[in-house]
Amino acid sequence: MYEAATSGALDPLWDLPADSPIKMEWDLFRRERPRLLAEGHEGRWVLIKSEQILGLFDNRVEARRVGLQKLGVVSMFVQQILRWYKPLRQGYSSLCRP
Amino acid sequence: MPTLTFSVQPDGLLIPVMIGLDAPSCRALQQAGQAIPRPLQLTGVMDTATDVPAIAPRVLKVLALPQLGSAQTHTASGSVTVGIYEVSLSILPPAGSAPMFTAPHLVVSELIHAAPGIEVLVGLDIIWQGVLNIDGPNLVFSFLF
Numbered sequence: 001m002y003e004a005a006t007s008g009a010l011d012p013l014w015d016l017p018a019d020s021p022i023k024m025e026w027d028l029f030r031r032e033r034p035r036l037l038a039e040g041h042e043g044r045w046v047l048i049k050s051e052q053i054l055g056l057f058d059n060r061v062e063a064r065r066v067g068l069q070k071l072g073v074v075s076m077f078v079q080q081i082l083r084w085y086k087p088l089r090q091g092y093s094s095l096c097r098p
Numbered sequence: 099m100p101t102l103t104f105s106v107q108p109d110g111l112l113i114p115v116m117i118g119l120d121a122p123s124c125r126a127l128q129q130a131g132q133a134i135p136r137p138l139q140l141t142g143v144m145d146t147a148t149d150v151p152a153i154a155p156r157v158l159k160v161l162a163l164p165q166l167g168s169a170q171t172h173t174a175s176g177s178v179t180v181g182i183y184e185v186s187l188s189i190l191p192p193a194g195s196a197p198m199f200t201a202p203h204l205v206v207s208e209l210i211h212a213a214p215g216i217e218v219l220v221g222l223d224i225i226w227q228g229v230l231n232i233d234g235p236n237l238v239f240s241f242l243f
Contacts, residue, residue, distance in 0.1 A: 020165070020168075020181075021164070022168065064122060068126045073132075073164060075164040077167060085170070088148075088149045088152075089147055089148055089171065090211075
């Protein structure tokens with residue numbers, strides 16, 4: 001198992017480019033994640049818009065529902081609060097093609 | 099169980115898919131009296147080496163999908179950051195042969211390296227929802243759901 005998942009250490013989160021539509025939200029999440037984890041919110045979902053945490057939720061669907069209700073169909077940040085984020089596999093792209 | 103059966107192509111398990119806004123976003127736009135972007139019919143590939151379905155950036159742009167998060171994926175040149183979005187995804191049946199498979203609310207990632215003509219990787223999040231049978235000798239595959 002990945003070391004950070006068992007040791008209690010936090011995996012550092014990656015940076016986003018300055019022109020990312022969720023740059024502000026991502027940076028806030030990076031700053032607030034240690035506090036959210038320390039307060040016992042591991043596994044829950046956070047909804048962030050601009051520099052404001054709009055809520056904490058037990059599942060993604062509820063976070064998204066509230067986001068749509070409050071903000072409409074715009075970029076917003078909906079993220080599960082974890083110590084470690086498993087990289088996604090995009091397998092097809094790894095094929096060697098002639 | 100409804101069954102969608104397709105021929106295996108030289109590029110793999112290719113399927114016709116329809117990608118549109120996720121159902122909650124459509125409802126929100128409808129309630130606000132705003133237009134809903136038309137879904138796009140695209141070529142996808144069933145890919146068991148993909149976790150979350152991945153969609154080409156061109157498609158995300160045409161549908162004006164708002165970004166909702168960030169994740170990392172591995173490539174031959176190292177880790178790459180990708181955007182996270184929500185869509186509806188349907189697998190279309192061969193001409194009028196069966197009901198279509200539809201996931202009305204699905205988390206997807208941005209596809210880093212789209213192969214020519216293939217804009218959607220249909221990964222395990224979808225495959226786990228049904229039964230995928232591959233008949234190699236006869237070059238056909240079926241998705242039961």
